[in-house]
Amino acid sequence: HGRLETTVPRAKELRRLVDKMITLGKRGTEHDRHQIEAYLYKPKKVVPLLMDTYAKRFANRPGGFTRIIPMGNRKGDHAPMAVIEILNTDEPQAEVSFSYLIRSLASMQIASETKIVDHALNPKMEDDLVYANKRLFKKALEEQRSREKFAFKVKKAINNAQISAEQLQEIVDADMARAQKVLDRHSGKKIQRFVEETWPENTPTML
16 A cells, blocks of 8 residues: 554654665666665565656655654554555555545534635634734734645645645545534434433433
């Protein structure tokens, strides 16, 4: 799949190894092939991938062939987890980062109940906050900077995927519809009704 979920320290160490192997594959000399075969456990499957597929994909890219996406902490030992993936310049929409962006936009659209792509691409600070007191203005300024950073990510995703803002909005709408079905299926009222039907007497509180 070109991606793997593991702990953050292992992902960072794996990134060094993957970038090195892809760099050797891009060079394509016989000596580089021997270096790859000496390091890998199953070179027959990986060498053609490195020296053909990835060499062509990253022909004009000097480095940075992987991306690490934090996934939160693992249950139990609370270890920080992450997904490490090889960049897919041929199909940007297949990358985990694009899926997370769509999920974030869909969540924002569910909360705001308005079309979110245009709003995300053009973040604006409310006029009344400009004349607010210093504390409120500082907080509003920080939120505006966060929105501008997110707008940059959205614009970058649109450029990489070579789609328009309208097409991105359609993808977000489809993902939001799927997410809304899940929310309706597991809404708090239904959970509470299930609890009341299961324990009619002394119903426990759902916290």
